[in-house]
Amino acid sequence: MKKFSAIENNALTLTEADEKELCLSHDIFLLARPLTEEEERLLYDPAKDKIPSLAQVRKRLERYQSPFSKKPKTLTDITLTPADEHEQFLKTLDSVKELHLKAKEMAQLAFIARMEEQADKVKPLYKQAFDYERQAAMLSADSHEDEIELPMLFKSAANFALEAERYEAAKEMIELGLSSEPPIEMTEELLGLLDYLADIYYEKGEYSKAQPLLEKALAIREEKLEEDHWDIPNSLNNLGLLYQAQGEYDRAHPLFEKALAIREKTLDEEHPDVATSLNNLGSLYQKQGKYDKAQPLLEKALAIRENSLYAEHLDVATSLNNLGFLYQEQAKRLFEKALIILQNRLGNNQPYVKLTHNHLYHL
Known part of the structure; x- marks a missing residue:
């Protein structure tokens, strides 16, 4: 009874904070x-x-x-007080910041090495930058703390991996970034890196690695963006060019047509991007031997480029080159047809027959 009374009497002196x-x-x-x-x-x-x-x-x-947690925590899962969890979060945040700063430092050293033409140092330094940034991103992901900009860390790590030519690692970081619920602006930046990586594979002739990246980029853009967003025709053209390079003309054709339709709807008719779509579709028809369909598209693309770009722009040269090849192929068909008629009527020894044969030979 005495102990109870002491506690009871002491309780009378508790402040409101003590009671809480x-x-x-x-x-x-x-x-x-x-x-x-x-x-x-x-x-x-x-x-x-x-x-x-x-x-x-x-x-x-x-x-x-946590907003990143797939399974709500139960009462028995909670072993830390709010103060403990806050302290743990601060430690995690400090670790992430420290790793990020180390990554930034390595990237700056890599940039300096590149400017000083110390090529042998560039990739190893970017590799170190990637390792630090990847650790920061994974630590942040494991902590489930949405106060840390997780998509940004994955994007930064992907950039460093690309610079270090660690392409599979870059792909992993981009995909983790896209799965971390980034805002739309960050989604577009990550998709830009996906396009860049696909282009690297494309230039190396590794089409099987480039294709799923471009298909994924297009699918996400069509899901997340407005149907006439300018990034969508870019994605359509990129994937169409890949299909064309693999000889899959039937798969490339609807992509080029859709890209052209969006650009003609949303851009000025003299816009260089419209010319690009015209050129892509015209070149596809040319590869299929459909010269009557290719010619007006290639001629229109050239006209737009000559009007909207300066005379020595590379795109103007590309259009001239494409149209020249088309005329050459058309000329070859005409000379072949003429030669058959001349040989049938005059034989092979007539000077005119020999001249026509010579023209055909030099095409």
């Missing part, structure tokens, strides 16, 4: 033992706060469920 702390301690005690059915019902039923302290605990527990 005591209530919280009581709540934690309740959570430490098995809950009765009534307590469980009250704990998770916000409409019946007959035990206010338990209801308050329920509200406190809500913050333990």
Whole structure:
């Protein structure tokens, strides 16, 4: 009785803050033992706060469920106090910042080495930058803390991997970035890196590696962006060119047509991007031997480029070259047809027959 009385008398001197702390301690005690059915019902039923302290605990527990967590944490999962978790978060944040700064430092050294033409140092330094940034990104992902800009870290790591020519690692970082629920602006930047990586594979002739990247980029853009967004025809053209390079003309054709339709709808008719789409579709027809369809498209592309670009622009030269090849192929067909008629009527020894044969030979 004396001990109880002492506690009772001491309780009379508690401040309001002490009382709240005591209530919280009581709540934690309740959570430490098995809950009765009534307590469980009250704990998770916000409409019946007959035990206010338990209801308050329920509200406190809500913050333990991370927005990145697939499975809500249960009462038995929580072993850290809010103060402990905050301290742990700060330690994680400090570690991520430290790793990010090390990555940035290595990247700066790589940039300096490139400017000083120390080529042998560039890739190893970017490799170190990638390693640090990847650690920062993975640590951030494991912590499930949405205060850390996770997509940005994955994008940065992908950039460093590309510079270090670690292409599979870059692909992994880009895909992790895209799966980390980035805002639309960051999504577009990550897709830009995906296009860049696909272009590297394309230039190396590794079409089987480039194709899934371009197909994924197009699918995400068509899902996330407006149907006439300027990035969509870019994606359509990139994938169409890849199909064309592999001889898959039937798969390339609808992509080029769709890209042209979007650009003609959203851009000025004299815009250089319209000329690009015309040139792509015309070149495809040319490869298929459909010269009557190719010629007006290639001629229109050339006219737009000559009007909208300066005379020595590379795109103007490309159009001239494509149209020249088309005329050459058409000329070859005409000379072949003429030669057959001349040989049938005059034989092979007539000077005119020999001249026609000579023209055909030099095409």
